[in-house]
Amino acid sequence: MSKLTKNQKLAYAKVDSSRQYKLSEACSLVKDITYTKFDSSVELSVRLGVDPRKANQMVRGVVTLPHGTGKVTRVLVLCTPDKEAEAKEAGADFVGLDDYIEKIKGGWTDIDVIICTPSVMAKIGAIGRILGPRGLMPNPKTGTVTMEIANAVKEVKAGKIDFKVDKQGIVHAAIGKVSFEATQIADNAVELLNSIIKLKPQALKGTYIKSIFISSTMSPGINIDSKSFSAAE
Numbered sequence: 001m002s003k004l005t006k007n008q009k010l011a012y013a014k015v016d017s018s019r020q021y022k023l024s025e026a027c028s029l030v031k032d033i034t035y036t037k038f039d040s041s042v043e044l045s046v047r048l049g050v051d052p053r054k055a056n057q058m059v060r061g062v063v064t065l066p067h068g069t070g071k072v073t074r075v076l077v078l079c080t081p082d083k084e085a086e087a088k089e090a091g092a093d094f095v096g097l098d099d100y101i102e103k104i105k106g107g108w109t110d111i112d113v114i115i116c117t118p119s120v121m122a123k124i125g126a127i128g129r130i131l132g133p134r135g136l137m138p139n140p141k142t143g144t145v146t147m148e149i150a151n152a153v154k155e156v157k158a159g160k161i162d163f164k165v166d167k168q169g170i171v172h173a174a175i176g177k178v179s180f181e182a183t184q185i186a187d188n189a190v191e192l193l194n195s196i197i198k199l200k201p202q203a204l205k206g207t208y209i210k211s212i213f214i215s216s217t218m219s220p221g222i223n224i225d226s227k228s229f230s231a232a233e
Helices: 008-015 023-032 081-088 098-105 118-134 150-157 182-198
Strands: 041-048 062-065 076-077 095-096 113-116 162-166 171-178 211-214 222-224
Touching: 008 062, 023 081, 023 182, 023 222, 041 150, 041 182, 062 182, 076 081, 076 098, 076 150, 081 095, 095 098, 098 118, 113 118, 113 182, 118 162, 150 162, 162 171, 162 182, 182 211
Parallel strands: 076 095, 076 113
Antiparallel strands: 041 171, 041 211, 062 162, 211 222
């Protein structure tokens, strides 16, 4: 293991790894232990008691964070010409179809979200192997395959994110920036956690939420008391 820097030592010294923090405390502490020179992202990691290998225990959803993510989200809309004006007016960064499909085939993926209309999904299927591993493939379940292009673009720009449990049974999601107020980070965390709770699989036996950690870029994780997270102060 590489040696800790001076700032990393300071950060670890401020976190008591033997205790669980209230959400409000954790959101203040994560700001205090971040020493990066840039505006670090804040991430929530929620370990669930599910078996992601079983289809009836898969947890996936979307949530609109009340204070956004703090990140500028680059949106590509793939659609037919009749929808292009709607997409541009809603704030999409890139709008088109065949030209962008060819760019993606050539290796271009300088985007965060792709939204499309149902009628063009057949064409997008040809680049599924490129988009899938990068989490860019449009999906009706996340609202990125829709005829309501303007609404979809505005929601994404406003802070709508999609989340999915990984192979280890953990949901990772960016919920803001260190520059946010602690109360804003807490509000976003509660919104995400409530969304995860609503998606509890009926087939699950035992504990659903096993642990919750919050961290920023290069900071240690802070253990949050999962029994009191809703009491954000």
